[in-house]
Amino acid sequence: MSSRALRKRQNDEQLLDALLGSSNLKNLKSKEQKATPKENIFALMDNGEEDQEEEDEQSEKDEYVKHEIEREEKTHVLTKSQRKSKKKSKKGKKKLKKNTDDLPKSDDDDLENIIQYFKKNDALNYGIQNFANNSDIKSDTKLDSLSCICKFYDLKIDNGFTHFPIPHLEHCTGFFNDDFKKLDPHFEFKLLFDDISQESLEDIDSMTSTHISPQQLKQIQRLKRLVRNWGGKDRRNVPAGAGGAIHRLQFTKVQEDWLPTLRGELSMQSLKTEELRTWQLWQRPTDWKDVIEEDISLWKKKISFYKFEPLNPDLNRKAMTEFYLSVILHPDHESLVHLISSKFPYCVPALLQVALITTRQGDRSNTNGLIQRALFVFDRALRTGTKFDGVSCQLPYTFFFNRQFYLAVFRYILLLAQRGAVATAGEWCKALWSLNPLEDPLGCRYFIDHYLLLNKEYHYLIELSKSPLMTCYRQWFTLGLTLGTVLSYLRLGQQEFAREELHKAFKYHAPSLALLFVDKLRGDITLTKGLELDNKSAELLEAKAYMTRFALAWQNPADLNFLNIELSKLLRDFQLKKFELAPNISNEDSGINPFFVEGIPVNLLRFSILSEESTVMANIPDAVWSNHEVYEFDILPPNPTTKESTDFVEDIKSYIDDRELATSQFDMDQDEVLMNQIRQLSLEQFLEENPNVAPE
Template structure:
């Protein structure tokens, strides 16, 4: 019998023994006869010695005489403790059963379970054996974006957590602010609230010890500080977290990739092992069973029977339910109430912020949140919404920092298409050298699809701003060869002369992807190509390339499908011109819900429907069916079916 089976059998025996033990209502202390305790070791005798057994005999004898025996206290478990122990034992047995099933899969591929995750292999970070080829096919496993490349690019995606606070950017813009001004700004509510309700919340905050603190970043029950948000006066004080964060085990990561990848299990296993050794960690957000009521009511009010008022009422009952918060914020934006909507987005970020695990290093560029987990997707959505809030406030450097953070959470998938807009924020924030380094890194060069029109044509602008005109011309030529259609359209939109051959781009076969991504960049381009000298350079250089027919043999301009990450970006940006480029057939084939736009279709994918109460859903379904029957009945039928005394 294997050691795992023996451990499981032993736990089952302990569970049965605890069930048969007599019930004890209170914790009882038993006084045992005095026993001689184990000698305390002389710490000085251990210096320079790794062995616990080789302690000097004389030191041991002296210590034994010095230590007096004390009565040992033994406590029996209470009823509640027994129930908890029983649940833990059953959960452990179920976990080990699933591990046994996974071990069988490993053995089918000739991999011993004990060797599945080998952590003894040494890795050489200095070895330079990486492939610098730009690969045309974006494989699902992102095989060419190796762990070594990810680690080398981590610095480009790392952020200083101080830069996540827009107040610090305001200080740089307007000079040093007094502490009174900062405190006054922080004390403002994030949403409009009646004064009497605000007084009640403040009284509650005094009761909940550790709520906020002087820096407004303290969390009850922990010494960890908030990173993304500051607690506002109108936020309901509570010690209970609405969610938690868990670090994924190597086994869980392998299982997730097996559900989506076509690679062999030994290849996946080796990749995961290598990533973990390089310090790349994977996390997911989780909620407890008590959230099913809020999830169910939200689902019913948004999907089954859409009702804005019902969603707004849910916010009063569940003030930190992130789906409700973000949905109400979106409703307020469409009603023109931007101030209150901005505050709600901050509150949604707070719900995630207080759930961060102590080991979660949010700014190191190596912490990952897989997109297949439902609450991870909600965190992506909250960050994207907050970037929009920061843009409206004019804090572009903070928005740029959040864009880096959003990309760092999954640089391979890039679920919200950060590569389609981060160049805009880098240029607006004046981070020109960062943009050049980013375009020349494996984060862009590994796959041709990662070299987006925005990155391609903004890089020459960054080089011009750095005074590197020769490199700027070379970068513009590279951009035009990769995206000639975008170059023609860019001349058409911000060109300086009447002799622009705008019709020449008809020679290229332009599909939905090229047309949509070009349209998205052209909406941003005028805001960054503002300098007259830069425009002249763009005009003259592009005309030179066009006349030399440098890009006529281009093969990248194909009739490709629009990537899902760009579609998410387009929908969330709410740009009509961009969404109009998405084919009509796509809208007919896909159902879009704004709380979870385009979840993955392949693999172990969590959805909101997985975390709702079926009984509540059945009641809503029955009620809807009844209302449909009533609508279809005639007046006489309603009278005939009405109850009579």
Template sequence: MSSRALKRLEKQRLEASASNSPVPEEVEEIDEPIVAKPKFNAFALLNDDDDDDDSEEEPEQEEIEEEEKKPQPVVIEGEKDKEEDFSDEFIEPSPSPQPSTTKKKSKSKKKKNKKKAQNKEKDKQEEEDHDDIDKILAELSVKDKKIHIDEDQEDMFDFEAELDLESDASPIGFYDSNFKYFTSSKLKASLPLLSIKNIKNLDADEEFKTLFGNLSNETIEDANSTTALAISPEVLQQFRKIAKLTRGWGGNDRRNVPGTSRKLLISKIRDDYLPTAQKPMSMEEINELDLNEYLQYKEDSAEDEELQFKIKREFELGVRYFRFSKINTVNERVANTKFYASVVLTPDHESLMQLLQQYPYHAETLLQVAMVLLRQGEHKSTSNALIEKALFVFDRSFQKRFHELLSGGNSELIRLPFEGFLNRQFYICLFRYISALGERSAYFTALSYCKFLLALSPAEDPLGVRYFIDHYAILSEEYKYLISLSSSPLCCTYIQWLTPGIAYSTVLAYLYLNDESKAIEQLKLAYHRFPYTAYKLVELIGLSDPLPIQESDISITVEDKITAETYLVRFPLLWNDPHKKLFLQEQLVKLFINDPIKKSKSKGVAQSIYSLLGFKNSQDDTKDIPFNLIRFVILSGENKLMAKLPEVVWSRDDILEYDILPPQRNTKINYDEHRGIMDIQRPIVDSLIDYVDQNLLGAIVQNHSSTENEFDRLLQQFQQQLEERAPPEIQD
């Protein structure tokens, strides 16, 4: 039914109602329903019933306006709800409007989809606008933060820049406790000189392949299978059987250890190494907060903010700090106690050998026995093998990040504070291994280990690597490296960082590179910096008679005599070319004649860091000897060098062969107010005595005169007592 018919019927109904006349039958049939229904059905379907209309293409708003213009039916007020309910019932039974309803739904769906598409496009545009705004705000925020960071760094950089200017003008003549003049920019410039580049450079077998061609695997395997100590074939066979039963031990490359998939880096497993799955020690990384305590412990001049900035900049460069730690087991405490008694209380080499058999992986015992055999002079090969075994003990204990850095050749990013007892043992192990490599003529490998050892603490250099690194640089023909080192911040920041060896060996490096003019220029620098060494070199060469000056014409300190001797003992091996030796002689004589040294001319005197920590000698002529120089002299074992040390040095009670001049001990104590107790934390500087069982040690002292059998019985008794006292998790 069209809209025109509906309008006509509605008009007739209204007229009949006004005149009280009867409504036609057509109207009567639909009269009642029209009152109740038209609002929800008839008018809702008006546009669908008019097929001739073009309303499908009209906008929805026009349809609404047209529908509002139509006369509305009268609806009884109380039947509104019924009307709504009836409308719901009216839709289903109506058969005629089905096609029209489908058409309506399709049309309505198109309109809704179109509207939704428009809304989505609008929302999308709004989201893009919001995203652009957020992006702009984020960029502004990042830029603002960057500005603040740059401002902060600029402020701190100004602080370091001032120090750089001061140290660039002239080397610093004193040591501050944390070497603040060795700034982050100087460290960054020095990192390439501390890098081993490739982990293979720490493998002597790789150098031997380069020197002697491609060695066969059988030859290398035969060398690696040699035993450290005399061992019977029966015991060796038992070790091999245990190795097969110990999963992950050795492998084809002799670098597998149980409990980890990581390979050994600086050692290999030999046949006489007892297979075991238990590590003798552990390693941990030192975080920034704990590292600040290390620096605060020895600080004397820098502010806390300066220390924090120093730590932050080092961590930004990728530098990481580590520390070896002992595993607190019963056997380990017994081994420590017996070692302390055999070395400190009553030195006894035989008991050390027995201790090594009982505890084959006790690092301190391995290093001490190796030194005893080295002094005897007849067991160098055995001594070197024991040092390699100690190196294996440390190697298998490397922490994961430490292992990753070293395996990547990034030795310049690894630090081991000298305050840790086992860290100091690792230093000594590397020092003695370098000497062993030199005896085997593996000079390039030895130089790589020198870089590694110096990188562990480049500023402090606790074992004095600067006093011998030039030796291996010349012998390995790494002349350009030595030249770069001598002019780097590693040698120019502080006065004592430039040693006679580096200064005069750089002259030799220029000569090997056929650059005589640079050699003369470098010789002048070395002459003015170390005139006493120059005088002794002319005297040692012996081609000038008489000498142009006398020794009394030069101002000489005890340190000058010692440092000069560190180079003189190695001079004949380095300057073995007669032409180069003649050049050195002639040029030094010219300098003494044309540019004489005035006795009154003084130089800056650098104090040892440990002097600042309370390790000062009583005599004025020895108080300023750097402790790293003393350690180097003692560890070198050179009689001429050790004879130069003042007697007061040998009278110290901290000159121990296994731990030479350790840093000053400290104990950090925190008081807990809530619990009312003292919390004693692990000290920054620890020593062997911290890992000794005092009860067992006291019994050993009291029974010092007992026979060997009684001592062993006493030891077993105390070991049982320790096992009973030990918690279950640390019992073996």
């Protein structure tokens, strides 16, 4: 055998190892050894008769094999966890063995056939193993029985979620995130690249959060010696007040340029019964108090409700007052940067606002550090043993610093996606959803499917489509999740189920699918007669939001062809009146329902604004911008629904000292007058020195 053939054979074995795993490769090797005669040792040496063309061809082959190995390794984000679950689950072993037994027979020149075969079966194997790790979702009988009970109720007439009792939420905890290590992008990078060093991982987050000089960095290093238990070897220790107590960080790490402090800025407090009662009276202003009291007594046994509040109210009031001046009254980017650089380095609204400003200016070098520092403030306040599983930690959206945590997580998800850590971004989406699964303040249901599909969590989407989290209320059966379920069935090779799911989606989202059929699939517009969407409606806004990411999900020509053909059939059948659509939801304003603004779900509006997609924001009704508060640091905050909830619902003004604000305002006005006087004197002096120059 020539050296060219030997190298080719080694590369083929390498690729097979990446596809099959070591156990299956041994079986193939043993079969190959039986079929291959014993070779002369001298035949392994180069015979010198290969020409340059063969060497060039082999080099191209080497590059192709290397590329395929890297691509397959990157595709399997959970390679190690798959192998572990494979050893634990006998069912998983049987299914994998069945798939590998059907491996097509091929020689050295048929590697492409093997690659295509495993691409087809990998989705099924991957989904089974990834999904089977979660015991809460593994029991399909519970979810099936619950989904049979649930129907498409209307949130506009049930703002208390009375049709979604506590047992539903308890059985759906597996859809959320209860493993903090999955929230660390380093965990994903290690799975993607087994040979990546710890130094390389640390170098990823080595960027500072602000422009800092070497002298300032030395001063921070000196302060670390004075603050005990700051950082530690793994940079996850921070002091927890007096007594030398240590608090372990769960999803952030201390960075070099962060100022050491003895105490945190926020604390995590359990909601008292009175606070829960006032919160529910805000959410359900027309319900009887006795009914609310009964519900609260049941919730407190199963669900834990918390709020973040300042540890030092006076210091926080000063920081928030200066922030309000720099952002609302006298917008000044420089003063805002100075605020987090020297005075209040852990002011969360200021950190998130500066991160947004730097991103818009095209300087993303400090964005990561700023958002991580904001998350660090909440991580430091997090209670020990907290899990993001939907019941252990719920954060009502009526509290200002709870909303800041939501916003920090959302911005971090966008940042992770830009860095390519889609699996971690998907886990953070589950964590964000778990903080308030029913209200879903930032509309996770409108964008979580994007990250789940990128991470090939097809079985998660399929099981989610059967759960009460999608089947209970009409507004929860979103366009993105329904089409994500259709695509998941297609990726698993189950076209019949995909066809049924698409028919169900068409029944509830026919106008949106008609718009997608014309705009994205270039379909026949005559088939969409009678399915036009109203301008400024919730359906149009949701459809536009989905269409911005449609091309990223539906990339496979076969999937696009299936969608085009099936939508054409459905539209023709609709024109022939072979079936009826579900009744439309009224777009009229629901009045005292706090979850709708101008007839549109408020979480859909918040997501649309946070996405900063111009094509989406253009379809937001003008009344939303003119009649409601839309601050970048607090988009569409909750409004009081009763007189009792006026003092309960927090906003930024709840943390501002009016007297200090007036004093600061007076000082700024005085500075402005002085600057005008200086400019006038400079102009007069210039005219005296240049008498021939006259002002225009």
